[in-house]
Amino acid sequence: MKFKGQHIISMTGFSRERIDHILNTAEKMEAIARGEKRSELLEGKILAVLFFEPSTRTRMSFETSILRLGGNVLNLGSVDASSISKGETLADTIRVVDGYADAVVLRHPKEGAAQLASEFSRVPILNAGDGAGHHPTQTLLDLYTIKRESYLEGLKIALAGDLKYGRTVHSLCYALSLYGAQITLISPKELCMPDEIINDIVARGAKIIEKDSIEDAIDDVDVLYMTRIQKERFPDPSEYHKVASRLKITVESLKNVKEGMKIMHPLPRVDEIDAKVDITPHACYFKQAFYGVPIRMALLGLVMGAIE
Amino acid sequence: MSYVEKELRVRRIENGTVIDHITAGKALNVLKILELPDSSQGVVSILLNSQGKYGKKDVVKIEKRELKSEEVDKIALIAPYATINIIRNFNVEQKNKVHIPSYVEGVVRCINPNCISNSNEPTTSKFKVNSENNELELRCFYCGRVISENIAEYLL
Numbered sequence A: 001m002k003f004k005g006q007h008i009i010s011m012t013g014f015s016r017e018r019i020d021h022i023l024n025t026a027e028k029m030e031a032i033a034r035g036e037k038r039s040e041l042l043e044g045k046i047l048a049v050l051f052f053e054p055s056t057r058t059r060m061s062f063e064t065s066i067l068r069l070g071g072n073v074l075n076l077g078s079v080d081a082s083s084i085s086k087g088e089t090l091a092d093t094i095r096v097v098d099g100y101a102d103a104v105v106l107r108h109p110k111e112g113a114a115q116l117a118s119e120f121s122r123v124p125i126l127n128a129g130d131g132a133g134h135h136p137t138q139t140l141l142d143l144y145t146i147k148r149e150s151y152l153e154g155l156k157i158a159l160a161g162d163l164k165y166g167r168t169v170h171s172l173c174y175a176l177s178l179y180g181a182q183i184t185l186i187s188p189k190e191l192c193m194p195d196e197i198i199n200d201i202v203a204r205g206a207k208i209i210e211k212d213s214i215e216d217a218i219d220d221v222d223v224l225y226m227t228r229i230q231k232e233r234f235p236d237p238s239e240y241h242k243v244a245s246r247l248k249i250t251v252e253s254l255k256n257v258k259e260g261m262k263i264m265h266p267l268p269r270v271d272e273i274d275a276k277v278d279i280t281p282h283a284c285y286f287k288q289a290f291y292g293v294p295i296r297m298a299l300l301g302l303v304m305g306a307i308e
Numbered sequence B: 001m002s003y004v005e006k007e008l009r010v011r012r013i014e015n016g017t018v019i020d021h022i023t024a025g026k027a028l029n030v031l032k033i034l035e036l037p038d039s040s041q042g043v044v045s046i047l048l049n050s051q052g053k054y055g056k057k058d059v060v061k062i063e064k065r066e067l068k069s070e071e072v073d074k075i076a077l078i079a080p081y082a083t084i085n086i087i088r089n090f091n092v093e094q095k096n097k098v099h100i101p102s103y104v105e106g107v108v109r110c111i112n113p114n115c116i117s118n119s120n121e122p123t124t125s126k127f128k129v130n131s132e133n134n135e136l137e138l139r140c141f142y143c144g145r146v147i148s149e150n151i152a153e154y155l156l
């Protein structure tokens, strides 16, 4: 399977074999990610981190990943000081930076930015989010979390929250459909998953169930994937509060759930998961954040050609 | 009314191309897509709302230039029934239908204002064309957004 020199732009067209290969590679990286084992796999390699939009989590996760593998980071620095505010094109920035680094991680506010960057770059581009577009490393770390903490084949999962605008949720559903998942969708009608996406997912082999509340679904599933609902989506703040309070979980919601049921969340959360849930064995979101490290290590090692 | 009176209100051309059966009202868009008249040396004439066998149509006649079907196919996005007639020595030498291309570059702009292809980057817009069951869809190669209606409004 060829990864060397390849760009990671979106999950579209990613085969199950390719995903499995990345997940398996990540598993081998875990001890290094935890700092239990040292690695010089990417010694002498430099990763440029270009974030044209603030996101400390994803950025730090990539930085940790390259550092743990013995490589170095080149950071763009703060966005205000950077070229974007001087009006330089992304294409120009990329053609400069690709001379300084062995791979580029890009976060950009415009959809399609990573695709464009890949057309100008001599080194692999890793998309860390392009506006409302793709964020493939998030999807891969979600899949990895599910694999490690639950199971992928034929998974029973419920997704709750904003299922309309959340593209990472869509891309997770596409990926899960490759594994024949049974997906329960829980969202307010204003934020429900678009029909064309549901049709697509069903056509790819997933089963879809729609429910109105978390209580109706939570006892049956092995994973509950929560997402944040943005206030801005609701013109009327009281409507937002009504919706948000219905899509909230507390320790009481967990009374009858399966023993191994795991709760995931891409973080940051607001108050959709009560803090008391954190100490239950169901809480999985901080682990999920950690799993981003072995996944990104695997991707860096693969696209830089240090591992096959 | 004879054929001559009805159709040839513009003078006959000796050599060139006639684009016939253009969806009525779209001739100016066709000129825009083909960058006419700038891309041609000869006279370009147009007929709007001409009565054809299948109702109203537009016609574009380009003197002294034979258009190749690859360069004309992109007009199929707005005029799917157009025919390309190559005129030599006043006669129709070749007649071809336009084919909806599976991919177009630099013809329309993306519907998504936040798409990178709508910024000042050194790139042209690119779309995958899907034309199943008579419906035309353009999917942006960069952001994935789909244009399915009023394609002419997005011409670059």
Ligand SMILES: Nc1ncnc2c1ncn2[C@@H]1O[C@H](COP(=O)(O)OP(=O)(O)OP(=O)(O)O)[C@@H](O)[C@H]1O
Binding pocket: B007, B008, B011, B012, B013, B014, B018, B020, B059, B061, B083, B085, B087, B090, B091, B092, B095
């Ligand atoms: N020498 C010419 N100069 C200008 N226009 C011409 C010339 N010869 C033909 N045309 C035009 O080119 C188009 C195609 O000509 P053709 O004689 O094939 O017409 P047709 O038999 O009606 O074809 P169709 O079935 O495609 O409508 C017509 O619109 C006609 O008016």
Ligand SMILES: [Mg+2]
Binding pocket: B052, B053
């Ligand atoms: Mg005719």
Ligand SMILES: [Zn+2]
Binding pocket: A112, B110, B111, B112, B115, B116, B117, B140, B141, B142, B143, B144, B145
């Ligand atoms: Zn676009």
